[in-house]
Amino acid sequence: MIEECIGRPEVELRRELVQFGRWLSRLGFMPGTSGNLSVRLDQERLLVTPTGMSKYLMRSSDMVIVDLEGRQLAGSRKVTSELSMHLAVYQMRADIEAVVHSHPPIATAFACAGRALDEMLCQEAVMTLGSVPLAQYATTGTDEVAASLRPFIPHHTAILMANHGAVAYGPTLTDAFLKMETVEHLAHIRLVAHQLGSLQTLSGNQLDDLLRAKQKYIRNAT
Numbered sequence: 001m002i003e004e005c006i007g008r009p010e011v012e013l014r015r016e017l018v019q020f021g022r023w024l025s026r027l028g029f030m031p032g033t034s035g036n037l038s039v040r041l042d043q044e045r046l047l048v049t050p051t052g053m054s055k056y057l058m059r060s061s062d063m064v065i066v067d068l069e070g071r072q073l074a075g076s077r078k079v080t081s082e083l084s085m086h087l088a089v090y091q092m093r094a095d096i097e098a099v100v101h102s103h104p105p106i107a108t109a110f111a112c113a114g115r116a117l118d119e120m121l122c123q124e125a126v127m128t129l130g131s132v133p134l135a136q137y138a139t140t141g142t143d144e145v146a147a148s149l150r151p152f153i154p155h156h157t158a159i160l161m162a163n164h165g166a167v168a169y170g171p172t173l174t175d176a177f178l179k180m181e182t183v184e185h186l187a188h189i190r191l192v193a194h195q196l197g198s199l200q201t202l203s204g205n206q207l208d209d210l211l212r213a214k215q216k217y218i219r220n221a222t
């Protein structure tokens with residue numbers, strides 16, 4: 001069952017940030033000290049990963065609490081340098097409770113080649129994320145990153161970031177994690193299909209059928 005973040009004990013959310021940080025790190029999506037995660041703690045506060053730490057080695061006590069304007073309220077470490085990206089998502093989407101930024105290698109290679117993941121090649125793309133757009137180049141750690149993402153935040157839940165990586169968000173940390181995992185999966189499929197030589201994109205009729213199948217799948221799964 002998917003649980004919302006708000007209302008859950010802080011200790012559990014801290015543990016989840018550690019767990020997903022390790023998982024993303026082991027998947028190779030957060031090499032070195034890269035990547036960051038956050039969750040809504042309540043209506044006014046976020047629990048966010050610290051800057052400059054391996055997300056494999058990070059502990060519950062390393063998390064930082066900030067308000068929705070980015071003011072640090074608690075935590076002995078400095079908050080992620082990409083806080084403005086996380087804030088932009090929470091400020092624009094009341095339905096979002098968790099944000100994951102990472103550098104999955106194949107998806108990041110697409111972002112470095114200036115390619116969005118916007119062709120509907122495999123059914124899973126339609127059933128999950130739809131198109132994943134590419135936000136324009138912005139220097140890491142600056143407010144330019146949030147500005148580059150803002151046009152896409154209302155209509156997407158995963159976005160590639162030019163020459164940088166990707167961001168995904170959802171109603172829970174689990175959901176945001178699964179979206180990030182799916183971004184890399186779709187990038188991998190796109191790359192291999194291209195290498196095989198002939199991309200067979202889904203037709204309009206196939207897309208219509210899949211969108212109906214998606215509604216049915218969601219109704220059945222919830």
Ligand SMILES: C[C@H](O)[C@@H](O)[C@@H](O)C(=O)COP(=O)(O)O
Pocket residue numbers: 033034035036049050051052053079080081082101140141
């Ligand atoms: C240089 C950083 O790794 C940068 O790429 C940033 O986007 C990132 O992923 C991690 O930054 P923090 O350690 O500040 O969260």
